[in-house]
Amino acid sequence: AQKITQTQPGMFVQEKEAVTLDCTYDTSDQSYGLFWYKQPSSGEMIFLIYQGSYDEQNATEGRYSLNFQKARKSTNLVISASQLGDSAMYFCAMREGIYNYGQNFVFGPGTRLSVLP
């Protein structure tokens, strides 16, 4: 079974509007971290935002915020006031057992976001 599911292969949004990218995950761990990365066409992976499983409040970082619903195992990324430079692939990733050594990331398949002028 997929550990990370991103059901939207592609999304379009008008410039200056908000957009939500979906991510659901599957884990039996109690301690885990959820990360969102942006990958522009140039290829580098850019860290955006983090949500810990014990965090009681939704994470926010500038125009990025998470709608974290632990019981539903979902962590949707909300980008407010979209800009043309937001056009990229967006990956949701999970790190299980965060208090254990060396837990690697498991990435979802990604969502390609296109911002329209």
Next chain:
Amino acid sequence: GAGVSQSPRYKVAKRGQDVALRCDPISGHVSLFWYQQALGQGPEFLTYFQNEAQLDKSGLPSDRFFAERPEGSVSTLKIQRTQQEDSAVYLCASSLRDRGPYNEQFFGPGTRLTVL
């Protein structure tokens, strides 16, 4: 430089050739990871180092893949007798600690390997 660097950025190899991909992590970062990213897909884990110790190599697809980090800083991923299915972007990432919350991974720009 302040970030993770990888070299070469692009590598073309003939099938059967050996290749070596280099990663320079952020100075002082304990953990180093290698990922393989096929076109249009998310990265997939290959191997993990804690300093110079390779603690997890469960993601290496075959015994043709070998990684090392002998002094706990620079790492090399070597692929022997390359096959066409090895064509992908190879990403290196490092993180400051080896466990704990937050602890995001910082990624390099990747090496795009094309096997002809």
